[in-house]
Amino acid sequence: MVYAGTPAFAVPALEALIDSGYRVAAVYTQPDRPAGRGRRLRASPVKTLALEHGLVVEQPESLRDPAAQARLAGHAPDAMVVAAYGLILPPAVLAIPTQGCLNIHASLLPRWRGAAPIQRAIEAGDEESGVCLMEMAAGLDTGPVVACRSTSIGTEETASTLHDRLADMGAELLASTLNDWLAGRIGASDQPAEGVTYADKITTEEARVDWHMDADSLARRVRAFNPWPVMRCHRDHSPLKIWAAWAMPDPATTAAPGEVLAVSEEGIDVQTGDGVLRLLQVQASGGRAQAVADFLRGHTVHVGETLL
Structure with missing residues (x-):
């Protein structure tokens, strides 16, 4: 297994993989970024967790680089799980894991594809949100959906509280679904053509x-x-x-x-x-x-x- 994620949202899912006994050959996360008043380089939350467990950490600037793709292929992943990684996975990367790539997305697809589904759902006044496990395809969050779980959005819900709940829900859904998906006992369904919305990046x-x-x-x-x-x-x-x-x-x-x-x-x-x-x-x-x-x-x- 290879895991790719960067922010706090992606931490519970990596914990779930580790706790479930999957062999995580490598963890991909974005390069350390300057943070705080001193602008010192800071590791991502996912990197911090990975190092605590002694996992191999990879931090390429891009996965479009053939050298980065060759290094990923060298880990010989059966599958790749992605959650809020922040880098585009080109078709050449999606083809590397023999059983495919699975993404944890924080919305009820096809509503709120894109970068900021949690914030846009609250901003729009949606009454519910959720998480979906999606087989990754070349388009922006367009892949077929394996499983979803929903939750209501409270009248005083903030992006912070909804983020934390969806992160835990995504990890739970991954833990309960991944083995059956890998074994071919459950498949994926194409997303409906109706109801597609896009969650633009927050500025x-x-x-x-x-x-x-x-x-x-x-x-x-x-x-x-x-x-x-x-x-x-x-x-x-x-x-x-x-x-x-x-x-x-x-x-x-x-x-x-x-x-x-x-x-x-x-x-x-x-x-x-x-x-x-x-x-x-x-x-x-x-x-x-x-x-x-x-x-x-x-x-x-x-x-x-x-x-x-």
Whole structure:
């Protein structure tokens, strides 16, 4: 077995392979990247786990390089399991494992193919999400599906909480399915042609609050972009991050979008293009994330001021 993954989402599945007794010949993960204030190189969560278990770690910059492909072939994998690896697997790589490549994808395919299925599901207001095991093909998350498991999306669900639940679900689904798939006891079904949506990569520009949007959409973005990139606005020319908020009905005011309507320990109410967004947890520049009640002990927010 060869495993390919990089972030925390991919850790439980590798743990499941190890615990199930599969011989993991190599673990592929992205190269160490600069992180933190010192910008020192940091190993990925998957690499950290692999080294703890004494596994061989491979970190090619690309799998399009013939030398990297030859090295992968040298591990002679029967199968390859992939979860949030972050590098494209070209057809030449997909052909190396004799029994194929299996991907753990964090959505109910064909909805939310692509880079950010967890965040886009919350942002869109989906009522459920899930994980699918998919046989990998040349297209973007287009391969036939082996198995899926679903879960509801809570009304206060953030990308962080849903991410962790789906990571564990993916590992459990892999552990309960992989052996039967390898033995040919279960097959895969083509994805439906209807219902295909794409989860574009999240950008920091999207995290800038547009107060002309409606309150429901903004509240979903706050949850979808927690823990990254975190929605933010500007107050007194200084950034203010919004970690938690909920939408409230429009109070029939003539206030302009971005205007503060009320301030209390329960929250800071801000007019939007339709409805009111109550800020519940915020973070000032240089500070830490705080409940509004704590934030107001060190900051004065006035009714009538405008957040930009």
